[in-house]
Amino acid sequence: MPTADSGYSLRQAEKLVGVSRRFIQALVEADILRPSPAPPDDWRFSLRDMVVLRTAKALRDARIPHRKVVQALRNVQASLGEDEHLASIRLRASGRAIEASDQGLRRDALSGQLLLPLEDLSSAATMATSASPASSASSDSSDSFEASDASDSVDASDDSRSPDPAAASFLKEAPAVAGTDSSIAWRRFQQALHLEASDAAAAEAAYRQAIALDPCLDVAYVNLGALLCESHRCKEAVTLYDRALAHCGDTPLIHFNRATALEDTGRLHQAVQAYERALVLDPGLADAHYNLSVLMERLGQTQASLRHLSAYRRLHPPEDS
Numbered sequence: 001m002p003t004a005d006s007g008y009s010l011r012q013a014e015k016l017v018g019v020s021r022r023f024i025q026a027l028v029e030a031d032i033l034r035p036s037p038a039p040p041d042d043w044r045f046s047l048r049d050m051v052v053l054r055t056a057k058a059l060r061d062a063r064i065p066h067r068k069v070v071q072a073l074r075n076v077q078a079s080l081g082e083d084e085h086l087a088s089i090r091l092r093a094s095g096r097a098i099e100a101s102d103q104g105l106r107r108d109a110l111s112g113q114l115l116l117p118l119e120d121l122s123s124a125a126t127m128a129t130s131a132s133p134a135s136s137a138s139s140d141s142s143d144s145f146e147a148s149d150a151s152d153s154v155d156a157s158d159d160s161r162s163p164d165p166a167a168a169s170f171l172k173e174a175p176a177v178a179g180t181d182s183s184i185a186w187r188r189f190q191q192a193l194h195l196e197a198s199d200a201a202a203a204e205a206a207y208r209q210a211i212a213l214d215p216c217l218d219v220a221y222v223n224l225g226a227l228l229c230e231s232h233r234c235k236e237a238v239t240l241y242d243r244a245l246a247h248c249g250d251t252p253l254i255h256f257n258r259a260t261a262l263e264d265t266g267r268l269h270q271a272v273q274a275y276e277r278a279l280v281l282d283p284g285l286a287d288a289h290y291n292l293s294v295l296m297e298r299l300g301q302t303q304a305s306l307r308h309l310s311a312y313r314r315l316h317p318p319e320d321s
């Protein structure tokens with residue numbers, strides 16, 4: 001389990017942001033993410049790393065090719081001063097381009113060319129993310145995430161690797177009527193996010209309170225399930241996800257995360273069924289195709305593995321077509 005000074009593990013990064021291990025490793029290899037020096041299973045990511053990772057995920061979900069995402073992040077990173085961090089720069093998709101903005105200046109993140117200012121930057125359409133399992137797990141009511149959403153809460157001069165209470169800025173506050181069970185449930189959910197890095201037991205209790213107040217709060221089920229699996233309680237997580245399906249309905253978010261928990265308990269064929277159900281409900285879940293590709297390879301079903309890997313690559317091509 002994470003402690004206050006250990007940062008976010010690779011597994012937590014996968015679950016909270018909703019990307020594959022391969023995607024994270026590619027960003028580490030490109031020196032965009034800088035976890036603590038260690039073997040991959042022992043990597044620890046700072047809050048700022050997590051902000052950058054979520055921004056990369058949002059750009060990918062906006063159908064920006066992987067090569068362009070990496071190049072844009074590296075270009076912006078190289079332009080920063082010693083006391084600046086990539087997490088403080090606002091990055092968003094603009095058609096097939098990537099726009100970076102900081103201190104009122106806008107530029108093309110790939111070419112570095114300055115762009116004409118907008119009359120009202122706040123009214124510009126924000127980058128739409130796909131309804132991927134992990135993006136839903138981190139944001140119930142927002143369809144986008146930009147690095148600067150969290151930058152106001154992160155001291156750019158702080159080089160600490162430990163998570164910060166600003167982790168709640170991973171989410172945008174869900175609109176709710178003050179005092180209702182739903183609004184209280186959402187606050188409990190945000191409190192749980194704060195606590196995950198420092199007090200897992202308190203985080204678990206807060207997630208359970210959120211679910212009790214709002215039995216249809218699917219993101220609370222997802223994050224609690226990930227927390228349970230992190231502490232080697234994946235059987236409990238599967239039971240929890242079964243409850244979520246009963247309360248929240250037939251949603252791809254729950255099926256996907258149930259599949260990962262089933263994998264961890266060794267119930268591989270049931271995991272296949274859960275991933276497949278998630279894809280029936282949302283054929284655009286690229287990470288479900290990726291996980292199925294790996295799982296089918298383990299099961300000796302090479303053709304099925306290649307089919308899902310091909311589908312994953314179609315959804316997120318590594319190069320421009």
